[in-house]
Amino acid sequence: MIRYIFKRLLHSIPLIIAITIISFFIVHWMPGDPIRTMLGDKAPEEQVVRMREELNLDKPLYEQFQIWLKELVRMDFGESIMWKESVVQIVKSRIEPTFLLALIGIIISVLLGVPLGIVSARVHGKIMEKILSVLSLLSISLPAFWIAIIMIQIFGVKFQVFPVAGYHTIENFGILIALKDLMLPGLVLGIMHSGQIGRMTKASMLEIMKQDYLKTARASGISEHIVLNYYALKPALTSVVVVIGFSFAALLAGAVVIEQIFNIPGIGNLTITAILNRDYPVIQVVLLFIAIIFIIVNIITDIVCAFINPKVRYENE
Amino acid sequence: MSKIMKKNNLNSYIIIGIILLTIPIIVSIVGSLMSIHNPLETDALNKLQEPCVKYLMGTDDVGRDIFTRVTIGIRVSLLIGLSVTLIGTALGMCIGIISAYYKKTEKILMRIVDGIMAFPTIILAIVLAGILGAGTKNIIVALSISYIPTLARVTRNATLEVLSKEYVESAIVLGKSDIYIIFNYIVPNILSQVIVQITYTFAMAILHESILSFLGVGIKVPTPSLGGMVNDGRNYISIAPWVITFPGLTISWIVLALNMVGDGLSEWLNPRRKNRG
Numbered sequence: 345m346i347r348y349i350f351k352r353l354l355h356s357i358p359l360i361i362a363i364t365i366i367s368f369f370i371v372h373w374m375p376g377d378p379i380r381t382m383l384g385d386k387a388p389e390e391q392v393v394r395m396r397e398e399l400n401l402d403k404p405l406y407e408q409f410q411i412w413l414k415e416l417v418r419m420d421f422g423e424s425i426m427w428k429e430s431v432v433q434i435v436k437s438r439i440e441p442t443f444l445l446a447l448i449g450i451i452i453s454v455l456l457g458v459p460l461g462i463v464s465a466r467v468h469g470k471i472m473e474k475i476l477s478v479l480s481l482l483s484i485s486l487p488a489f490w491i492a493i494i495m496i497q498i499f500g501v502k503f504q505v506f507p508v509a510g511y512h513t514i515e516n517f518g519i520l521i522a523l524k525d526l527m528l529p530g531l532v533l534g535i536m537h538s539g540q541i542g543r544m545t546k547a548s549m550l551e552i553m554k555q556d557y558l559k560t561a562r563a564s565g566i567s568e569h570i571v572l573n574y575y576a577l578k579p580a581l582t583s584v585v586v587v588i589g590f591s592f593a594a595l596l597a598g599a600v601v602i603e604q605i606f607n608i609p610g611i612g613n614l615t616i617t618a619i620l621n622r623d624y625p626v627i628q629v630v631l632l633f634i635a636i637i638f639i640i641v642n643i644i645t646d647i648v649c650a651f652i653n654p655k656v657r658y659e660n661e
Numbered sequence: 662m663s664k665i666m667k668k669n670n671l672n673s674y675i676i677i678g679i680i681l682l683t684i685p686i687i688v689s690i691v692g693s694l695m696s697i698h699n700p701l702e703t704d705a706l707n708k709l710q711e712p713c714v715k716y717l718m719g720t721d722d723v724g725r726d727i728f729t730r731v732t733i734g735i736r737v738s739l740l741i742g743l744s745v746t747l748i749g750t751a752l753g754m755c756i757g758i759i760s761a762y763y764k765k766t767e768k769i770l771m772r773i774v775d776g777i778m779a780f781p782t783i784i785l786a787i788v789l790a791g792i793l794g795a796g797t798k799n800i801i802v803a804l805s806i807s808y809i810p811t812l813a814r815v816t817r818n819a820t821l822e823v824l825s826k827e828y829v830e831s832a833i834v835l836g837k838s839d840i841y842i843i844f845n846y847i848v849p850n851i852l853s854q855v856i857v858q859i860t861y862t863f864a865m866a867i868l869h870e871s872i873l874s875f876l877g878v879g880i881k882v883p884t885p886s887l888g889g890m891v892n893d894g895r896n897y898i899s900i901a902p903w904v905i906t907f908p909g910l911t912i913s914w915i916v917l918a919l920n921m922v923g924d925g926l927s928e929w930l931n932p933r934r935k936n937r938g
Contacts, residue, residue, distance in 0.1 A: 362776030373792060481924065485917040487868060489875050490891055490909035497898050597781030601872055615784065616876060619791030631788060635779040 348650050356639050363635040368412045370631065371624045372405060399425070399624070412628070426623045434614065435629055441511045442603065442610035445526050445533065446595045452534025453541050453591060458584060460538060461545025466572065468550060476542075483539025488598060492532045492605045499528055509607040529606040533598055540594070541587050548583030552576050582653045589645025593638045674925030681918035685735050685911060692732030700729045701883050709901040719903040721893055730885035731907055737797070737886055738915065742866040744801045749808040749866075750859050756809065757816025758843060758851075761824060771817075778810040786869055790878040800879055804869055808862050815858045819851035826850075853930040857923055864919035871912045887912045 379395050396402045400411055415421045421431040457480075464476040500508030506528040514522045552558070553576055561571050600612030607613070611630060618626040698716075704724030712719040718727035760770040777785065789803035823829060829846050837845075871888030873879030880886035887908040894904030 358772055359775055359779060362772055363779045366776050366780070370788065370792065477924075481917060481920055482913075485864070485868070485920050486913045487871050487875075487888070487891075487909060487916075489872060489888075490905065490912070493891065493895055493898060493905060494909075497902075501899065593781055597783045600784055600787065601876070604876060616787065616791075616878075619788060619878065627788065627791075631780065631784075634781065634784060638779050638781065 345650070349647055352643055352646055356643060359639060360636070363632065363639070364413075364416065367628050367632040367635065368409055371628050372408070416632075421625050421629050424618075424623055424626050426618070426621045426626070431625045431629050434626065435611070435633055438609060438611050438614045440514060440610075441522075441526065441608050442596070442599055442612060444522065445530055445599050445603070445608065445610065446592060448523070448526055448530030449533030449537060449595045449599070450588060450592055452531060453537040453595070454584075454588060456534065456538035457541025457587075458545050460542035461547075462549060462577070462580075464542065464546045465549035465553065480539035480542040483536055484543075486536070488532060488536045489601050489605055491536065492529070492602060495528060495532050496605070511608045511610075526608070529602045529608060533595060533602050536598065537591055537595055541591055544587045544590075545580070545584060548587075549576065549580050552579050579653075582649055585648050585652065586645060589641055589648075592641050596634065596637065672925035672929040674921045675929060676925075678918045678921030678923075678925055681914065681921065685915055686739070689732045689735040689739075692728060693736070696726075696729045696732065698726035698729045700725060700733050700885050709897060709904070711901075712903055718907040719901065721890070721904050722897055722901075727890070727904065727907055730890060731887070731911055733885045734887040734890060734908060735911060735915070737880060737884065738867050738870055738912070741797060741801055741804070741870050741880075742863050745804040745808065745866040745870075746859060746863045748801065748805040749812055749862060750855070752805070753809045753812025754816045754848075754855065756813040758820050758847060760813070761817045761820035762839065762843065762847070770813075774810040774813050777806070778814075782807045782811075782865075783869055783872060786873060787876065787878060790873050795878055795881045797880060797884075800870055800873055803873075804866050807869075808866070812855070812858060812862065816851060816855055819854040820847055823847050823850045857927040857930065860919060860923035860926055864916045864923060867912065867919070868916050 379392050379399075379401065383392060383395065393402075400408055403411075419432060423429060424431050424434055427434060460476060460480060464473050464480075467473045467476070496508045499505045507525050508528065511525045512521045553572075558571055558575055561575050562568070566575075596611075599610065600615055602608075603610045603612035604616055611634070614626065615630050615634075617623075618630060702725065704720070706724065707716070707720050708722055708724040710716050710720040710724075716726050716728065718731060720726055721730075756770055756774065760767045760774075780788075786803050786807040789806060790800055793799035793803060823846065829842065832842050832846055870879060871886070871891075874886040874888030875892045877889075877892070879888060882889065890908035891905045891912075894901065894908075897904050
């Protein structure tokens with residue numbers, strides 16, 4: 345097992361190198377002069393030159409890349425252009441709501457999606473399956489921002505069950521108020537991802553139900569109920585873990601849009617504000633951060649799978 | 662492939678999906694031919710009008726006719742979706758086939774693909790669109806780049822499967838050129854798998870374009886876009902719900918139709934893979 349984990353970690357090193365390079369160069373691909381865009385056309389020339397020096401933008405690209413790598417090692421990426429604060433501090437302060445939101449989203453989407461998948465696999469070939477598959481298709485196809493606006497109108501404005509915007513930090517207001525703020529956005533996020541989880545769960549359930557050992561179990565006279573709920577569900581658990589791992593990244597991405605609508609000061613909100621204001625240091629760090637999270641989640645998913653299913657472990661060792 | 666097609670009846674999802682898809686296309690064409698309103702013309706006297714005979718879908722906060730704007734929005738969305746799908750598919754298939762066929766290129770190409778794939782698609786698209794600036798051309802570039810990795814990966818897996826078949830091996834032994842093998846043996850045999858991904862990509866492109874436009878990094882105002890119209894109508898939802906209802910419904914309709922076609926194609930063309938979701 346330890347060998348597997350070690351090997352898995354080793355495999356992610358080239359990927360981390362790749363995303364470091366991409367995060368750096370993506371921003372330098374921008375057309376036009378970033379300083380001019382930031383300061384406006386009327387800014388005096390000396391201010392432009394000074395700012396360019398401050399941000400090291402006057403140096404050749406490879407030197408800038410070296411500086412970026414040094415910053416990476418020291419975990420200090422300088423100051424944000426817009427907020428004049430340490431980039432690392434800014435990103436840190438935005439992590440809490442995003443993770444909490446993704447967590448609520450994942451819990452809701454698993455609670456809805458996994459039963460949806462199991463039931464659809466069970467009624468395979470019946471009309472009920474068609475209805476359920478259209479439902480999960482709807483959840484994938486509807487634009488989340490549109491649903492969010494409608495949900496805000498219904499639950500926030502009309503019935504006033506949930507707060508409609510903003511976020512109160514755990515530190516200052518306690519976990520309950522923080523959770524209440526994120527309930528409605530989490531609900532939207534969860535519903536919009538439950539379809540994908542349902543589809544994946546259904547696919548893996550159907551795959552497993554074809555296996556020979558289930559036929560044997562049925563032939564031995566074990567009731568269908570036990571075959572499905574015990575013999576089939578247990579191996580399906582591995583796939584569900586994969587689904588959850590996969591969805592976490594998708595949810596994190598979905599949170600970007602949801603945060604913007606609900607005005608939650610999270611990573612997504614930060615990304616969009618930074619992009620609209622061309623705050624390069626922040627964009628670079630946010631991109632790197634998101635990709636690293638994505639890789640970590642993938643590694644954890646793989647390890648958990650290997651833990652549940654020894655076959656995965658032995659094939660890769 | 663043709664044998665499989667004959668054996669299976671055309672899937673009902675494909676038919677329903679295509680019918681659903683033609684409706685907005687017809688509405689868009691007929692609407693722009695018959696429209697009496699200018700999509701950009703503001704009219705302070707007729708702002709936030711309810712849907713009626715003169716304004717089929719009502720008017721927005723500055724008195725523009727929503728129906729006319731929706732018809733243009735459909736056209737813009739479909740054109741962007743189509744361009745992105747074509748560019749992404751062409752490049753993605755090239756990368757996928759090359760990396761599978763020429764083993765030496767695999768390491769570098771797949772590392773890049775994996776690297777890009779570590780960024781969630783929509784975030785990558787938002788960042789790229791933000792970097793390049795709003796505008797139709799830039800959205801097409803941003804979305805195409807975001808989808809290439811997935812398409813490359815699907816193509817590569819399908820190609821590897823075909824390469825292990827005996828008829829390809831015999832063609833190699835017979836000394837056929839690489840180009841001949843790729844176009845006569847590989848491309849026709851991977852199409853059935855890739856075409857499903859292409860359809861989903863089309864659906865995703867339209868959904869993502871609407872997100873970009875909604876967030877303000879998509880299509881430049883004042884050009885009507887379905888996502889942008891939802892954003893415009895947000896603040897008036899209590900007094901004028903039609904402003905966001907119709908554009909949102911249109912996006913959902915088109916994306917649902919395309920996803921249905923994708924699901925249908927996947928069952929029809931790859932019966933062995935049936936029930937994949």
